[in-house]
Amino acid sequence: xxxxxxxxxxxxxxxxxxxxxxxxxxxxxxxxxxxxxxxxxxxxxxxxxxxxxxxxxxxxxxxxxxxxxxxxxxxxxxxxxxxxxxxxxxxxxxxxxxxxxxxxxxxxxxxxxxxxxxxxxxxxxxxxxxxxxxxxxxxxxxxxxxxxxxxxxxxxxxxxxxxxxxxxxxxxxxxxxxxxxxxxxxxxxxxxxxxxxxxxxxxxxxxxxxxxxxxxxxxxxxxxxxxxxxxxxxxxxxxxxxxxxxxxxxxxxxxxxxxxxxxxxxxxxxxxxxxxxxxxxxxxxxxxxxxxxxxxxxxxxxxxxxxxxxxxxxxx
Ligand SMILES: NC(=O)c1ccc[n+]([C@@H]2O[C@H](COP(=O)([O-])OP(=O)(O)OC[C@H]3O[C@@H](n4cnc5c(N)ncnc54)[C@H](O)[C@@H]3O)[C@@H](O)[C@H]2O)c1
Numbered sequence: 001x002x003x004x005x006x007x008x009x010x011x012x013x014x015x016x017x018x019x020x021x022x023x024x025x026x027x028x029x030x031x032x033x034x035x036x037x038x039x040x041x042x043x044x045x046x047x048x049x050x051x052x053x054x055x056x057x058x059x060x061x062x063x064x065x066x067x068x069x070x071x072x073x074x075x076x077x078x079x080x081x082x083x084x085x086x087x088x089x090x091x092x093x094x095x096x097x098x099x100x101x102x103x104x105x106x107x108x109x110x111x112x113x114x115x116x117x118x119x120x121x122x123x124x125x126x127x128x129x130x131x132x133x134x135x136x137x138x139x140x141x142x143x144x145x146x147x148x149x150x151x152x153x154x155x156x157x158x159x160x161x162x163x164x165x166x167x168x169x170x171x172x173x174x175x176x177x178x179x180x181x182x183x184x185x186x187x188x189x190x191x192x193x194x195x196x197x198x199x200x201x202x203x204x205x206x207x208x209x210x211x212x213x214x215x216x217x218x219x220x221x222x223x224x225x226x227x228x229x230x231x232x233x234x235x236x237x238x239x240x241x242x243x244x245x246x247x248x249x250x251x252x253x254x255x256x257x258x259x260x261x262x263x264x265x266x267x268x269x270x271x272x273x274x275x276x277x278x279x280x281x282x283x284x285x286x287x288x289x290x291x292x293x294x295x296x297x298x299x300x301x302x303x304x305x306x307x308x309x310x311x312x313x314x315x316x
Contacts, residue, residue, distance in 0.1 A: 004173035005029045006088035012080065012104060013093035014041050017121055019048030020149035021091050026073040027062065028178045033075050035083035042076050049074055052150045059305040080104075084111050089174060091143060093121040098129060105130050105140065117167055119143035123194065126187050127160030137162035141171050144191055151304050153181040153312070156191050179312075206259035208285075209267050215285060231307065232316060 009025045011018045014036040022034040022045075034049070036042045053071055056062040062070065077083050084090055090112070094104055101120060108118055118140045120130055131137035142158025155175045157168055168184055175182035185192055204222065208215050229238065239247050271277070271284060278284030279293050288296075 004170075004177040006174065007031065008033070008087050008089075010035060010083040010087040010090045011093060012036075012083065012090065012108070013095070014045035014048070014076075015093070015095070017093045017145060017147060017149055018091075019045045020052050020147075020151075021093060021121070021145055022074050023049045023052045023056075023070060023150055024178045024180070025089075025091070027056075027066070027070040028174075029073075030089070031073050031075070033077055033083035033087065035077050035080060037078060039078055042078060046076060052148070055301060055305065056150060058302075059309065061305075061309075080107055081111050084108050084116070087112065087116055089117045089119070089170075091119050091121055091145075096123055096125065098125050101125060101130055102133075105134060109134055109136070115139065117141065117170055119171060121145055124190055127158050127163065128187060131160045131162045138164035139167050141167045142187065142191075143171055143175070144193075146193065148301070151301065151308065153179075153308060154193065155180045155182045156193060157182050157184045158187050158191060159185070160187055202261065202265070203259050205265035205267055206261070209265060231311060232314070 005028045007030065009022075009030040010033040011022045011025070012035050014022070014034050018034055018036070022032045026032045026049075034042070034045055036045065049071060053062060053067040057064065057067050090108060092101060092104055092108070094100055101122065105118060105120075112118070114136065116139065120127065120140070120142055121144060122130070122142060123144065127140060127142040131140050134140060137160070140160060141163045142156065142160070144156040144158060146152035146154050157171050157175070159168055172182045172184060183192070188195070190198060200222070204218050207213065207218055213221070233241065267285070275281060276283045279288075279297075282288055282293065
């Protein structure tokens with residue numbers, strides 16, 4: 001693969017994740033086929049890639065000309081065969097259902113050339129399950145983008161039982177060529193990012209339920225305290241800064257106080273029963289004024305973009 005960028009890529013499934021992934025691939029110089037079985041989803045994806053490119057233009061990461069070029073490299077299709085037949089690299093982003101993904105992998109295998117890499121954006125299905133029954137499981141790999149894929153740099157690359165080192169390396173190099181931050185993992189439920197996020201969410205929900213602080217103050221503690229630090233230094237590197245002896249003495253009494261519930265938070269159970277699901281229903285753990293949700297989304301994207309630019313510039 002010259003310059004580590006495949007000549008042709010395909011993204012299968014153009015829902016929430018597909019358009020941003022397709023834009024990042026096209027931006028790196030690859031021709032991209034964005035495929036969906038649903039013509040309406042594909043229509044929304046045309047707007048999706050345009051919106052994602054507008055976001056990158058607003059942050060100065062794409063110019064008018066480079067955005068135009070990237071968008072020109074994306075082809076939309078409802079034909080799996082057209083999408084994958086000349087692809088060197090595929091990102092599968094269909095809904096998180098094992099049988100559906102297995103069917104798509106089986107169909108793709110029959111259409112692609114022998115050295116095409118087949119990656120899955122699954123959030124949690126073991127890659128080894130997608131390798132079962134495939135004739136060339138060594139070229140199947142997890143490539144888990146974080147949402148929104150054109151804004152959040154990390155990409156978890158997950159080895160299944162049969163993934164070849166070369167497959168991992170090619171996937172990693174492609175992520176680097178897209179200016180993303182690849183991390184390589186063995187498969188484990190939730191992968192690394194969600195395991196840590198869910199540990200934080202469990203403790204935050206537990207503290208909210210006990211009433212020790214308001215939900216606003218719990219979130220503020222994380223955003224303006226550990227969250228800010230963690231954007232610059234990971235928790236393991238932070239341990240060296242704090243001193244392992246300090247961690248040892250605090251952890252000796254604090255670890256046993258932390259929430260270790262294996263069930264779901266009572267607070268979340270209540271809200272789900274009431275059908276207060278968050279942004280999608282206009283009310284969740286927090287209440288939102290009319291018109292507030294789109295404005296919050298816009299402001300958060302703008303802040304994330306600025307933060308990403310600063311973090312990418314920093315070399316710490
Ligand atoms: N949404 C997120 O925040 C997020 C983050 C990381 C990973 N993921 C993972 O990415 C994958 C896709 O998630 P999403 O949120 O984009 O899903 P989505 O439901 O928004 O979109 C999936 C798209 O796949 C299409 N589709 C269904 N069957 C298909 C088929 N056989 N061939 C081609 N297209 C088909 C659907 O029409 C739909 O447009 C899932 O595995 C999910 O777990 C999602």
